[in-house]
Amino acid sequence: MVERTESSDTAALEAHAQQAARHRAYLHTQIAKSDEANPLNLPTVQRWEDEVGLAPILNRRVLELDALPSPATVLQALPLSDFARQLVVESREETRAVLSGEDDRLLVIVGPCSIHDPQAALDYARRLGTVRRELEDDLLIIMRVYFEKPRTTIGWKGLINDPDLDGSHKINKGLLLARQILLDVLDCGVAAATEFLEPTSPQYISDAVTWGAIGARNTESQVHRQLASGLSMPVGFKNATDGSVEVAVDSVYTAAQQHTFFGIDHQGRAAAVETLGNPDCHVVLRGSSSGPNYDAVSVADALSVARSRLSADSLGAHGLIIDASHGNSGKDEIQQARVVRSVAARLAEGERGISGIMMESFIQGGNQKAAPLAQLEYGKSVTDKCIAWPETEDLLRELAAAVRARREL
Template identity: 70%
Template sequence: MLSVVAIAAGDYKDAAAGETAALQNIVMSPCPFDAGHGDVRHARRIRAGAARVWPSTGPCLILGGENKARRHHVMQQQNMGERTPQGTPRHAGPKPLNTPEELRAIRQAMDEGKNPLLATGVPRWEDQVGVSRIINRRVLELEPLPTPAQVLAELPLDSAAQEIVAYSRDEIRACLYGQDDRLLVIVGPCSVHDPNAALDYAHRLSKVMKETEGELLIVMRVYFEKPRTTVGWKGLINDPDIDGSHNIRKGLLLARKTLIGVLGEGLAAATEFLEPTSPQFISDAVSWGAIGARNTESQVHRQLASGMSMPIGFKNATDGSVKAAVNGCYASAQQHTFFGIDHMGRACAVETLGNPDCHVVLRGSIHGPNYDTASVRRAMDDVRAMMPAESAATHGLIIDCSHGNSGKDEHRQAEVVRDIARRIADGEEGITGIMMESFIESGNQPAAPLDQLVYGKSITDRCIGWDETERLLHELADAVSARRWR
């Protein structure tokens, strides 16, 4: 039996044959998901009037918008059998879910919070192969996504953007290794929820970047994935409409478009890598990456960092452990082999060379800040006791002025920035960069759909407003100039 899936216009690349066909043509591909749960999304699309689909219990049939007649013919052959001249089927088979009665049954089941398949009596794939009791018992649905290759082909980096990424990665490395005495400043919203506001911010930041490029290496913070201590909005990629619909396909495209827009302003981009698969879709547009405090001890993320093409900062753990971040840097500098996917979306064994450009980021903890001079010295002692002298980590670290170092208070965060600027001007060593959470408007607001939000205000952590951000960046530039004159 075939599954019919409605897909938006675009290109579909067959990973096995390497051939591309327009989505207006029918393409057969193996269905890599548990069809019983995949049907839930199909039922939702029926409810929304987006498409008429049939249950999936075998290979997926991908249809464009101009194949209704062909679809009907295929479904007659596959699901209902060949017909006799009198119009009756030669052998019975499951009927397509396109009758008004069946559609009403699906909608009613969904309204009652039930699996719509229970209302239709459609046989599930798990039942057919005899594993219904043991497989995917807590998976609601599995929706196929475009491959990284498809996304990169649809939204490619032009030559100018590629040059910015390559050159800025080298500049960041030079700062981390002490070969460039500029201060690395990673600044931007706590998280991107409105791409238009993010690009507005990027346009403003690009002007300050040009004014301070002799003293500061400014990289825009462009975060799309949010790790949560418990639950909450997980970021633009996971839920771009901020309404619980979790349209990851849309989120991936929006994230990539945003990065391309930031590069279009002449800015390099920084982001946190949370999901081990998402870098395949966006990492070519990123110049600096972070492994967050909740993941700094994760083997999965250390392996990921070992194969990334840019410098990676490991934050100290939420309990304040700098040792966890140092261990992360050490582990990521080694070679690893692990499960992953390639750009065609195929599962593969990934073998990495190791990343010597990993370094520590001090972000404070549940116990308080760790941006003071004594904390920086202790952290550098820990780094130098474990890391090779030629690694980036031994030359200095980055201070995150937000999170535990400011208690997530934007006014306190500005005080932290000014304290660091004063120490830099006085010649303190060990600080190669800082991070700031900043947006157009100061503070934050509760997460809600975009049309209900204040423009340019964070929906996650509290951010410094733009006017104060501009002042702080110039103060940091002045501090670097003062250090040079010492």
């Protein structure tokens, strides 16, 4: 594990985050004390719109715009170690090789549904690192390190949005905490995967990410297709929530093209972003509201769609990843383990087209309701149910054995 010391840049960022949190708390305290129906009318709420005479027409549904540090400032204060930088470079290349079939290992993306506790995340990373090294001849293991959670309606939106799990939404703090967790995971010798939800957050963390996901709710989003076209790592697009694979394949095709769109630069300034296109995108089958799609027929059908629309030499046409959670298991950790074992058995029998598998796993199995950290059970998910660590180890070894059996056919 690489030892890190706090720099003056880091201390300044943390002080800024604390100041932003105090200001936010003061603002909401003033609102709570007032009988004013519209908090924008409070004299204690100072807004630029008031100063320039635009208050009656601009940002009438926005309470506060809290300035964030620039991506460059955060990356300078919390840089990748030389070891972590090399791990990211090598693991991205290995991931491409597995997805293209040049490397006959299986890609396994495994870890908590979401990260909410830095200590438990690091504990899990150390455990996974040991198994990763043991099985590296057969599996390319990457840890799920997910900080942003898309919600069907409302709920906890992830560690970046609400790091204290109490509705205080200290995004300044969450950004720094998320990046530090990624650095710690990498320094354990474990590559990281994450889902990209907010279009600006990748500027703060994507240099530490080996594999990215675009979730089912965002697969059809032009914003996320454009985002993926500029990301520096392989990206998996999940099938839509209604089960549509065509939408995901369209996303793979679109993300491979060049795009120009609104974004931010490394200094946090609004910018016109021009991308080269990302040729390393592919489909992830995650089931749907109608049921699972991890079976052999669904895999074959999905690959048929991909190969009819994508170039023959593309990663998306070669194979896909199966997400054992979500619609493929009804978000039940017991069924999720069954899905993994089903896939392992099919791999051992020689089924082609499955380049990787995803599973949600944590130290303890199951889940619990999100709450401030002191009120939670250690190592248990606050979002979807996860497979417990002991069974995760067993499943990883079964997947490795399946890869070895496939080689012998």
